[in-house]
Amino acid sequence: MTVSLTLENITAHYGKTMVLEDLNLHVGEGELVSLLGSSGCGKTTTLRLVAGFLEPTAGHIRLGDRDLTRLPSHARDIGLVFQTYALFPHLSVKDNVAFGLKQRGIATAERNKRAMDMVERVGLSGFADRYPANLSGGQRQRVALARALVIDPPLLMFDEPLSNLDAKLRVEMRVEIRRLQQANGTTALYVTHDQEEAFSISDRVAIMNKGRIMQLDTPEVLYSRPANAFVADFVGFENVIEAVATGEDGDMILAEAGGALLKLPKSHFELPGKEFLLAARADGLTVTAAPGEGLPATLGLRTYLGRAYQYVCETQAGTLTANGPLGAPLETGANAVLIPQPEQCCVLPREAL
Amino acid sequence: MKRKLHPALIAFAVLVFIFLTGPLVIIIGSSLSSSEFLEFPPQGLSLRWYENAFDISAFRRTMGTSFFLAVAGTALSMLVGVPAAYAMARYRVQLPGWLGNVFVLPVLIPEIVLGFSIMKTITTGYEVPVLPSLLIGHALLVLPYCVRVTGASLNSFDFSIEEAAVSLGCPRWKAFFIVILPNIRAGLIAAFILAFITSLNDVSISLFLTGPGVSTLPIQLLAHMEQFFDPTIASVSVVLMFITVGVMAVVERTLGLTFLTK
Structure with a gap:
């Protein structure tokens, strides 16, 4: 199931402060678009709006033909990978991965099989019974990825997923993320402040500043032909x-x-x-x-x-x-x-x- | 390498140790005495005062009441305190800073004043029967422990796991039970035990709220002491002490005591 994500004229406020101003964004089917910018530019706010943790003051969010704007977060069916991984400390790797399936009422036998398959796909076969506290940063990241992928969501979202890893692992994991995203053909929205990371894995990148998209284009165009002084x-x-x-x-x-x-x-x-x-x-x-x-x-x-x-x-x-x-x-x-x-x-x- | 300690420091440490453990030794000693009076060292050894303590029906009855109050009062308090602590940790930015202090008031107000005002409002004001008054009083008394200790484990809590659960299709109310609560288990148990012990040993609040036919064990001890100055008091105290130690031992075995000081 491949669908596109559309944000139409989104405006968002924190209290009286406007954090997003009339934002429009379209992520095509199977496309990976990054939101790139320094802290406070509105990239994480955009992701949280799509996830349903925040509500926009105006505008619409559509995923395929569904209007997500007023839908509660738990009904949105979006796979999320967090900066802090946000694994459940009281559950084993296998149970972490199976969590989303359990919420969907999938029977134990099938649930375990699908969870184990996914654990294997992210290269953690021997670690299914471990708890998050006994995993390295890179392994936790893989569990977070497996947990988001196993529910087979029409949209995957990443919130600075690699910023807690060391440089070598960062490169390794971003290749892994891109590989899995392309293999599934899942539409993806990726938030980062790291230009190299955004440019290396994205189909298109939106460079953001002060709640607005300054330029949205392929990494090649952004790199050689910026549209304005900010992007330059x-x-x-x-x-x-x-x-x-x-x-x-x-x-x-x-x-x-x-x-x-x-x-x-x-x-x-x-x-x-x-x-x-x-x-x-x-x-x-x-x-x-x-x-x-x-x-x-x-x-x-x-x-x-x-x-x-x-x-x-x-x-x-x-x-x-x-x-x-x-x-x-x-x-x-x-x-x-x-x-x-x-x-x-x-x-x-x-x-x- | 061995460090040389100053003799005065050693002496001071020994003194502190004696002052801390001395009363316990004296209480245990006098409870085993065979004489009619509370005295130390004991004259002869016997368990008759333990037998006596269990023979007196008032002690048996009030111990039941005390346990009931400690369990039910703490449970009631947790029902209010845990959601309050959760809300204050989760919405720290949005909620006013003084709100947390409101829940500590019961330990800031002199207990005697608290006891008096509870009696004035609910027992005489609304004519609530003795046992429910006691229950409300004890629940109020232990509320600071429930809120603060639970709050301590929630303050360092990464609420993104709640968002992770929600993003995986779990409604928020359910996430509270299957994701938040299991991960603050240690804090909940610690809160429960501190509250339980505080309630079990309380005198000042109960003094105002006990009434005809209903009393708690510490109040019964006081009443007994006014009439008979015999080692029964010591033996009841020792029983109370061992219950506390027993509870702590269970905790130590299952969780480790360090979380109480964290």
């Missing part, structure tokens, strides 16, 4: 430069930025307006000894990255971070120019965020 900053574009288009020259756009004239190939950039922002990672600005065509800069601190040197650059557009080739290290205080690399830059609309 979030995915690691260190440099955001204010620029004004001044004209054209053949297949080049002419723009003024930081007291210099820049030429940007039309093939790479589609300007959102006359005034725009040029965003670049440190790799997207190449430091070259002056004079030359580019943004004039005075070099500050130089650090060695292995693949390049990184410079702190003082320019008329502010302090920027840019990389220079390993062959010719430049000294602090030297004059240089920064040349934007079209395929590693993007343009953004100027807007108040």
